[in-house]
Amino acid sequence: MSTFRITLSAGVAVTLLAAGATFAAKSQNAKSGAIERGKYLTTLMGCGDCHTPGTLCGVPDFKRQLSGSEMGWQMPNGVVYAANLTPDPETGLGKWSDAQIVQAIRTGNRPDGRQLAPIMPWMNYAALTDEDADAIVAYLRSIPAVKHAVPAPVAAGTEVQGPVLRMPPPSAWDVPPGSSGGH
Numbered sequence: 001m002s003t004f005r006i007t008l009s010a011g012v013a014v015t016l017l018a019a020g021a022t023f024a025a026k027s028q029n030a031k032s033g034a035i036e037r038g039k040y041l042t043t044l045m046g047c048g049d050c051h052t053p054g055t056l057c058g059v060p061d062f063k064r065q066l067s068g069s070e071m072g073w074q075m076p077n078g079v080v081y082a083a084n085l086t087p088d089p090e091t092g093l094g095k096w097s098d099a100q101i102v103q104a105i106r107t108g109n110r111p112d113g114r115q116l117a118p119i120m121p122w123m124n125y126a127a128l129t130d131e132d133a134d135a136i137v138a139y140l141r142s143i144p145a146v147k148h149a150v151p152a153p154v155a156a157g158t159e160v161q162g163p164v165l166r167m168p169p170p171s172a173w174d175v176p177p178g179s180s181g182g183h
Ligand code: HEC
Pocket: 041, 042, 045, 046, 047, 048, 049, 050, 051, 073, 080, 081, 082, 083, 084, 085, 101, 104, 105, 110, 115, 116, 117, 119, 120, 121, 125, 136, 153
């Protein structure tokens, strides 16, 4: 009888262990699945075009993938720089929560309250599903951290150091009524 009990509890323990291992394996698979999906999405959504240094000049530096760019974007109200998206805590997104990253991508709201320039296409990214937004965050957390502080935004009228992408003033067709068109 006691042998039977031992056999039974050993059997239960083995079953539980197996269930635990299956659960752990499943969540590991889910995590690597999310990272793969995030990699796929960030590639297709062109994050690297702006956020990987050199890409806009035709010489992407994949060793510093998504670590931000020195190339400024000129807008009517100043110059902005594509940010460091790697997990570096000082110069990248390392200290941002998942929710803060998703919010910046979908609404352009930074944790400090500043609204990102629409050059960062958050208006398009507003349509991301929760699952895809989480996958992008999982991928950004998985890439190597690169220490690289991109220049802070520069207010209009201030002299800018370094290269700047300057667009010609928009044609009348592109200018919203009541706007001077900037520049
Ligand atoms: C067309 C260029 C462009 C593309 C494509 C782009 N971004 Fe950006 N992104 C920018 C610029 C420029 C800024 C900074 C804007 C500002 O400071 O107002 C920025 C800022 C950000 C920020 C805020 C970070 C911070 O420290 O302020 C996040 C997060 C971000 N981008 C994520 C992404 C992700 C993820 C993708 C792809 C899904 C992406 N971006 C695609 C240009 C781009």
